Amino acid sequence: QKEVEQNSGPLSVPEGAIASLNCTYSDRGSQSFFWYRQYSGKSPELIMFIYSNGDKEDGRFTAQLNKASQYVSLLIRDSQPSDSATYLCAVLDTGRRALTFGSGTRLQVQP
């Protein structure tokens, strides 16, 4: 069973701070990694994807990948109350060609 693990939270940060969300995965052969954001009662939406070791930046978001440690993270700089949501880490299951999702981390940004 290929697994994706996340701390369920809630992770609470003050407005303007950096939020750090973490994810580990069990399949050492995984090549593609995704972060989705899901507001309460809504469907998930893609924030970022990362394929290579290192950092990938997009606006206030930075995804970090360390394949040796089987670790993916998402940093949100200058956190805003509108960033309050559940963040889902997902890993491509190459055997099934479908995404395996973690259970998500709930982020609360306090005004």
Next chain:
Amino acid sequence: NAGVTQTPKFQVLKTGQSMTLQCAQDMNHNSMYWYRQDPGMGLRLIYYSASEGTTDKGEVPNGYNVSRLNKREFSLRLESAAPSQTSVYFCASSEALGPRLEELFFGEGSRLTVL
């Protein structure tokens, strides 16, 4: 452009009843998926269809059947609903070209309650 459309959005069933969740995408995507989401469990893959004419089991297929009717449509059927199938069901589609999976586009979800 509607994207991924799921029907119905809400449904209440009694144990043992059957129903079909419908999903259609207008993005000409090859791959389609059905996930269920339970509190604290994240999204779990039920079935997927990598291309028209093919379907495969995911992580939690028991109690479900699927049909890839054509490239646009992918339906999920519960033959004899059980309370354990109370969940939010999401249909998704993707282009899925090459060795890497492209972005998943999700429908709005179907909230199913089985009494």
